[in-house]
Amino acid sequence: MSRIRPSLGAREDLRQPQFHPETSFSSLLPSAHKPLFDKILIANRGEIACRVIRTAKKLGVRTVAVYSEVDSDALHVRLADEAYCIGPAPSAESYLRIDKIIEVCRQSGAQAVHPGYGFLSENAQFADRLAQEGITFIGPPASAIVSMGSKSESKNIMSAAGVPVVPGYHGTNQDPEFLQQEASRIGYPVLIKAVHGGGGKGMRVVHSTSEFRDALESAQREATKSFGNADVLVEKYIQRPRHVEVQVFADKLGGCVSLWERDCSVQRRNQKIIEEAPAPGLSSELRADLSEKAVAAAKAVDYVGAGTVEFIFDNDTSKFYFMEMNTRLQVEHPVTEMITGLDLVEWQLEVAAGNPLPLSQSAIPLVGHAFEARIYAENPRNNFLPDSGQLLYLSTPEPTHVFAPSLEAYRIPVPEGSSGFTPVHNTSAAIAPTMRLEQGFEEGAQIGVFYDPMIAKLVVHGQDRTEALRKLRTALEEYKVVGPSTNIEFLRTLAGNQAFIDAEVETGFIPKHFNELFPPVPEPSHEALAQAALFVVLRDHPAPSTPSPWTTLTSRRFAGDVYERTITLQSEEASASPSTVHIRALSNGRFDVTSHTASGSHTFANVSAHLASPTAVTASLDGALVRTTVVSQSPPANVPASSSPSTMERLHVFHGGRKTTVVLPSPEWLLSLGGDVLGAAKGALRAPMPSVVVEVRVQVGDKVEAGQAVVVLESMKTETVLRAPTGGVVKAVGCQKGEMVEEGRELVDVEPEEGDA
Template sequence: MTMHNQGKLFTKCLSLQRQPWCLASNHAQISKVLVANRGEIACRVIRTAKKLGIQTVAVYSDADTSAMHVEMADEAYNIGLPPSEESYLKKQKIVDIAKHSRCQAIHPGYGFLSENTEFAQLCQQSDITFIGPPASAIRDMGIKSTSKSIMSAAGVPIIGGYHGEDQSVTKLKQEAERIGFPVMIKAVRGGGGKGMRVAFTMSEFESQLESARREALKSFADQAMLLEKFIEEPRHVEVQIFGDQHGNYVHLFERDCSVQRRHQKIIEEAPAPNISPSLQAELGKAAVNAAHAVNYVGAGTVEFILDRHSHAFHFMEMNTRLQVEHPVTEMVTKTDLVEWQFRVASGEKLPLSQEEIHLHGHAFEARICAENPGNSFMPGAGLLQYLITPIPNSDVRVETGVRQGDEVSIHYDPMIAKLVVWGEDRTCALMKMRAQLTEYNIVGVDTNLDFLLDLCNHSKFFSGNVHTNFIEQYRSELLAQKTPPDHIIIQAALAMILSEQLEDEKAAAASQGPFSPFFSEFGFRLNHLLVRDISFTYGKQGTQPDDSGFMYLEQ
């Protein structure tokens, strides 16, 4: 491994046995790729690259010096301080490293620079293959008003609204009145649930508009807004599409990502439940039409709002990158979408035609995050003191970029892992998800594991009756205050007593009378039976719980 850190060059043994998989003279040879990302997606891309015999180069911030993706790559280069704008978002520095390390391509993963038009153009100008769509597609789909105009012209259903250039408060109020309340206010360059607000009445419209503008300006440096009719409690259904450089397009069926918190996905599944074959075909056709409309190349996702009662659907946006939830599609179509990305970027045709892509069973993905569901899903950070995960097999995948002893950083997304399971049908897959979630044991940070278990056990979720307001509707059931069972309380008490006993044994060994019963016999008293009262508090705000989620208070 070669590591470039603060001007120093460190060299370790590097295997030279791999051969690039793409050797045909009419294809662009990719023998070395820079992965411009971190965490689980960087590890995911590196694994597939190694499978294909492609050498890998990682980049990392000061916070990720010992990260898993750094150790997995053949070479790794430091790119700056922990804040992403000083490291993973430094376009020119990343391209310079790619040229210095003689990479033919850059894989952006998701997030960071994956949907950055300027970065895609910079790669092209530097004669480096950007493993993603053309910059023009990123640009057009990144501006929501433009994307909706293109989709409307292509015959893809869109929600009625206002996408105009007049951004005055007076004009936006007039358009909101015309559309009819409730109205969705969305940042033109938005994504990830940021810059979005709902105004249910005219009286709250202006305050919601200003709130959305502030968040959009901070997140995207652009406060332009569009307005749409807000569909209450819809489903969020998206279609995985792929295009190549030869004009071929396919869809790989749909995913349901309806269950969300803070407008962000938490559990996804494929295929979408309670969808008829005819509706499935309509969704797929609309998504492929969307890809055609922008001459799309590579992996993309077309997102739709689906009325859960009428099943009418409308275009929401197109994500011009690989999605976090892509593994559920891989599980039900028996594909490796990252491998498809490499092959398409090299100039090959799509590995399969539409007629050759079939659904097999059902898959779920749960995002294991360092967050506190009981405190509005507040993101957390800290050291992973203890980490036990499910054992991966052909039906179970654990996509992660951290290990025991690693730290969940305050600078990045708090996702610890993605747990992906496959079953012959939805019920089978959901039962596997329940079982595998119980195999996790994480100490050091708050997690959403118990919440995910409660979600999977909820009767409405089990029947597939999901929508984007699901968590809020069933908040009292999903986020109920819990009392720990007796066996957990007993385990906590025993853990504390045993810890004290170990400390006493250490003190005895260091004393002048190590064999005195007052030292060696824990709790020894003359003519007295020791009885102790131990009190705990559970889940108290402002305290640091022990391994069991308890804080010892008094005895």
């Protein structure tokens, strides 16, 4: 086990302890306050590890990071005071190794462990082992993790406590035939859900009995890999649900409060993508009922620390049902911090040290509205499949705050005689919009295939929902990433969708509004094409620092002709018609630029342009001076040139709040050398992303039907089933179970039957 000490460098502002006179705990008497830990270990990685480190630094608590071999240069490693390698990249050999984490605690002298979310955060055995070693687990007791970690047991506890639950089977009989019978009894559609699951893993919606067995096997396999337990439950699937959850907090002295609710309804692949607080459209009575039920749920299991009680809210009946309790800090906790002005990680450390909750229920603010958008490395137009690769370019909006600013001054007192669970929501406070950025990666970092593909979380707060949403849209327009595919453009479209603006949210929001969220990709604008072409010309023929007749020869001909060049640019969509841009260099160092697209042409005359930086073009277009970010992305070095856009140089143009990607076609001579090796045959199945092969269901010579499952892949803890594109006979199998395959690898080739050819 190796150890490194990080060196100070960039992002110094996030490392140094900061003095905050108005902390959540300023009202506590010094004599009653137990000291915090001297040193804690964070058993996690990425943005949540960085998030915990920042609060620890603020409080003067030293931090210990752990990392896998592929994370040796990760941001959380560099932010921590100490860091220790605990194994290879696979989670099972590093971040899930309880023995190695405990060994690092002993070696470093860490007195407590913060588990973050995911990995070991809801592992009762881990909490027990730490207790046996005399190390504090910054989380609930193991008994609460067991009770609430089991979806079956937790639902039974909730029923006994008077909390409504969704109809379903929550027992221990896992016989597939019995579960299928229960599904028929409940009535389709049903939801298969891993008993020990979370984060959308081990979850499948089944619409008919013919789909049940395949869905059950897939859910169980995913549950086993993610949680080490294949048990599932089967529930009625509510057709128009909202996902509403309540943040609860409890101390070791019996105190328990609600920090109000969040709406996390908009999801893809059963995982949250954008969250907000408070949940829009709830009456004060319903908010109070939700909070009261959530606190009762926490008290029923003697809960301690931060927890989230999740409810399904039926849009058709306005009834809510207990879904599950997450016994950890949630990914989306910052939106709660923003509407309360609190630091929930600080609360965790205080409660773990044995201190009481700092605020009573009636003293917790509810001010304004907050959104969190999760920035993922994924391709929304390819069913949100995760992506990987290096962050070649990263430019983010400038955060206004590191932590949520205090809102105590804007809290409206609860009227006398009212329940503490019925806050007065202040949506008229004279507060400026604020923005936080919770990120775990910097430019140059590698987004790998072994972990969750989340890059960062963009968190905004405003006086009301309208202002917060406007701030979110602006921030997303300023967020620029080149490297792996991201969901930023999709999030911007979502934040501008009228149904979302009107708060008509439900878990089926994306499929319901699919056509609006995924309109046809527009052809590049003339402005974007002009700037891409100017970037190429200025890059290929940089302006000399001291012009002379000889240094300007690249722009001239000896007969006095002015240099002209036509640049072909095409969309990433192979079916789209290419565009051309004709650039004519004028004698005064300016340019005439004419772009031609399928829909028409446009000329920008007498354009002044120069490269302001290697990734920025400054140009005057139709009288407007614009500075545009243009980033070149070279094709993979080991892939031969072909007609596939993935083998060409890409130009990413950030203009007008949008990202336009065009490709420079490879020259004919290069195509003839490389051969069109990536031209896919009709029956070829290729890996859509770097993945691990989970299962190969066919052999050479097998006859398959169109749509038949042939290969199962796993990337970033998500399973993807590849199906035969056509009926025929398996001609070749290019992968085997357990193998790591790169994007574009041909996995199975099906020779079409004569009728399908």
